[in-house]
Each structure stands twice: as structure tokens, then as C-alpha cells.
Amino acid sequence: MVQASILPNLGAIDPSLILLDEKLPGGAYWHYVIKRGNILRVTDLEGSQGVSMICYNADSPIERLNVADTAKIQFNAFLKKGMVIYSDMGRILFSITEDTSGHHDLICGCSNTASNTAKYGEGSYNKYGESDYNNSRNNFLKALGKRGLTRKDLMPNLNLFSRVAVHPNGDLEYVAGDEKPGSFIDLRAEMNVLVIISNCPHVLHPDTVYKPQPIQLTVWKSSAPAPDDLCRTANEEVIRGFINTDALFAQE
Amino acid sequence: MMVATLPIELDPAKAIYDEELSARQPWSRIIKKGQILRIIDLLGNQAVDTLFYNADDTSERYSAPDTIVRQGNIFITTGTQLISNEGNVMMTVIHDQCGKHDTLGGACSMESNSVRYGLHKKHLHACVENYLLELSKYEMNKRDLVSNVNFYMNVPVSEDGTLEIVDGISEAGKIIDLRAEMDVMVLISNCPQINNPCNAYNPTPIRLIVWDAVL
Numbered sequence: 001m002v003q004a005s006i007l008p009n010l011g012a013i014d015p016s017l018i019l020l021d022e023k024l025p026g027g028a029y030w031h032y033v034i035k036r037g038n039i040l041r042v043t044d045l046e047g048s049q050g051v052s053m054i055c056y057n058a059d060s061p062i063e064r065l066n067v068a069d070t071a072k073i074q075f076n077a078f079l080k081k082g083m084v085i086y087s088d089m090g091r092i093l094f095s096i097t098e099d100t101s102g103h104h105d106l107i108c109g110c111s112n113t114a115s116n117t118a119k120y121g122e123g124s125y126n127k128y129g130e131s132d133y134n135n136s137r138n139n140f141l142k143a144l145g146k147r148g149l150t151r152k153d154l155m156p157n158l159n160l161f162s163r164v165a166v167h168p169n170g171d172l173e174y175v176a177g178d179e180k181p182g183s184f185i186d187l188r189a190e191m192n193v194l195v196i197i198s199n200c201p202h203v204l205h206p207d208t209v210y211k212p213q214p215i216q217l218t219v220w221k222s223s224a225p226a227p228d229d230l231c232r233t234a235n236e237e238v239i240r241g242f243i244n245t246d247a248l249f250a251q252e
Numbered sequence: 253m254m255v256a257t258l259p260i261e262l263d264p265a266k267a268i269y270d271e272e273l274s275a276r277q278p279w280s281r282i283i284k285k286g287q288i289l290r291i292i293d294l295l296g297n298q299a300v301d302t303l304f305y306n307a308d309d310t311s312e313r314y315s316a317p318d319t320i321v322r323q324g325n326i327f328i329t330t331g332t333q334l335i336s337n338e339g340n341v342m343m344t345v346i347h348d349q350c351g352k353h354d355t356l357g358g359a360c361s362m363e364s365n366s367v368r369y370g371l372h373k374k375h376l377h378a379c380v381e382n383y384l385l386e387l388s389k390y391e392m393n394k395r396d397l398v399s400n401v402n403f404y405m406n407v408p409v410s411e412d413g414t415l416e417i418v419d420g421i422s423e424a425g426k427i428i429d430l431r432a433e434m435d436v437m438v439l440i441s442n443c444p445q446i447n448n449p450c451n452a453y454n455p456t457p458i459r460l461i462v463w464d465a466v467l
Contacts, residue, residue, distance in 0.1 A: 062394055066358065066399075067399065068359070068399045069358060069361075069364045069367075071356060071415050072356070072357050072358065073364065073367055073368055075414060075415055075416065076413045077356065077413040077414075078412075078413035088361065088363070088364075088380075088394070089361075089363045090362075090364050090365075090366050091363070107317065107320060107326065107356065109316070109317020109318060109320070110317070112318075112339060115339075150311070151311050152395045152396060154337065155398050156315070156316055156317050156398060156399045157317075165411060166410075166411070166413070168411075169327075170325040170326045170327040170409075171325050172325065172326065204321060237367050237368055240366060240370070241367045244366065244367065
């Protein structure tokens, strides 16, 4: 319960249910398999500049996050509590069961070497041998490599704790200043999900000083969704998505 | 490189390729650096789902977010550069009569159709099925699919993020011209979708013309 002191009561987790709880420094990456039914909480500890994420069906990674389907099936380009994250097979990877941020981006993809160099200048290595300006694309590729996957398995990602406005003419605007230390998002795995997180600034974050902040990653054992579960009953589309998803596990 | 902003005079009689692609069909072709691909929305309101790959290394492919972020806008029109996952320019839109084309909606698939329109709609023809069949010629598969461009499709996003697929703003005979900035394999599904207004509920043919590099 590292973060208990900074969370509202809403965020209290029974310590006996926690399976993993670790801090991810700014610039670093993390990959883990969240078993179906367990919840991953990502907590913004100190006011993040954005956190990039991709995910796969851990049992068959050819099935993966599809941001286009996630947006169009739910008629919304921004993720919020009660929404779900769709795979490219009409199934659901994660349900967003709680969210105190309200600002998550499906559109802008992630930072890469070129975007970081343009924003921060040429990077170097500090005395610990760490790159000054780790970027999310390279972080994703490192994690994918450890899972036997390649850049062919990389797809458009989503960004937590990032507020991007879309103007009527299509112009994008990053809205800074909405980062709230202590805000969190809860992602309930609806299948066994391989999740890869890169804790690097959003590609459009206007700050030209590279200072990604640490986040907390907490996985805990959730109780089974109730019949009136918000995410499972939100609309006809999601109900059908869960019929498809539950069929994957019908023989277990 | 300068981007032409005025219509260029290209004579179909001088084209190296000029074919009509029937409604609902897949298509692919390697467009060499400097060549120009024209896509004509023959009858209007057709969605043309399109992906781009580096012809020499197909693990370099079109990136919707890099394209969006590079220009700071979610729509494609004259002057837009289509960017790869390696940050390279793949194609430049040198002329567009439609005004905007979609980068967010992606392609329809059997699976997403089952979620969007009803489980009984699963076995309708869909773009991902077209893509997979065409990609099989290159020994490629679903790993190679990413968010695609939807030419002539209208997907506005409101301030609160609400996203709609609405009636197209295209009309019969509208054209878009794309100049290849590298050797590009272009993959098209002439969308078979009949359940939403992206095709006016009626898939129609398109015409594809390719010219050699013009000086």
C-alpha cells in the first residue's frame, strides 16, 4: 500500500489481495501478464507527462490492441471510466473499472528517437549508463524483444494521463496542466493480457525539459464482476464484445 | 521537396496503369518512388481503406499516429505527408478534391462487425478479410495490419472526443493524387461495408491510375 496515503478512499485496496506493487521510474518500461479477472492500477505519483501503453492477448499475441476499433465502437476518441479497450478480434482486453484522471489519448501514438531529439536535443548517457531521453517506441521494442516479438508486432498505442483536444478543423492541441498527482486508472483484464508500459512523456507534451515522473503499478486480485458491472453492461456493443471474449474461456 | 498545391495536369492516356476496382474488392501494387497514384471515387461516398508498406522492407509501414502528429491534424488532404513507423515520408498528397480523409476509423473486420452491428452480422464481407487475402500474396498476415487511411471517409471528432462516422463529403468523380516518396506497396480494400454511412450503405467501384515520375 505504498500509495495509500495519497489516494482518496475510492482507491483503497485490501492489502491481502495485492499480487504485485512496484514503482516505475520516469523513462523506464515494464511488461507483465495480467491474468483474466485481475486488475492493474496505474497511479500517477507526481504529475506525469504521459504514459504510453500497448497490450496483447498473452495466450496468442497475434491478437492485440486496436485503437481504431476502441474509439469507433464506443464512439469516443478519449478513454474514460466505464469504457473498454478492444482487441482487433472483436474482444475485450481491459475494462476501465475506475479512473480519476479522465484524460487518456488514443490518437497520438508515442515518442520516438526523432521526436525526442527534436524536443530535447541530442541525448547522451548519464553516469549510471542510462539514456537521458528514453523514448516509448524504443522501450516498446525492447519489451517486445524480450517476449520474442518484433516491430511487426507494434501497433498504434494509447496514452494514459494525457489530455489532447481535437478542434473542429482536425487540429490537435495538447492541454497541459491537468496532471494530478495521485490520480489513477484501474484496468481489469478480461483475458490474459500482456501489457507493455513505457513511462515517457507524451509526444505532444509541450515541456522541452525531459522529466517523466514515476508511476506506481499495482496488480491485485479482483472479485468476479457483478451482473450489473458498469463496463460489461454499458451498451449493446460492449455486451457483444463480452460474449465474444467470454467464449474464449468457455471451456475452462 | 516542394509540395504542389495546384491541380496537376495528368493525362490518363499517358498512364502506365488505369483500372477500375469493383466494389468490395482488394488491390495492391508497388508504386515506385516518384510515381503518382490517383484514386477516383467514381460514384461518390465510397470508403477506400488503404495501407502503405516500404516495398523493400514491409516491416516499415504506414503509421497513423506519426502521420497525425507530424502535421498536428487528424485529417488528410493536399500537402499531407503519410509517415512510416520509422518516421520516413512514404507518400505525399499532391492534389485532393475531397478536402479531408479519415485517419482514425481503421478497417472493418468480421469480428468488429459482430460487435458493432450484431452477432448475426459476423459473416459479412469486411476489409480485414480483403487485406488478409491480398497480403497472402506477399507472405504477410494480420501481424502486418495497423490503423489505415480511409480515403473519402468522414469521421469528425468533437471537443469532448465524441467520434462519428457520418455521410461522406465526397462526390462522384472526386480525385486524390499521391506521389510515392519511396518504393511503396499500396494495399487497398475497396470497403464492402453496408452497415454504416461510410459507403452510403452501398459499396461502389473506384478507379486507380498510376503515372510514371513526372519531371
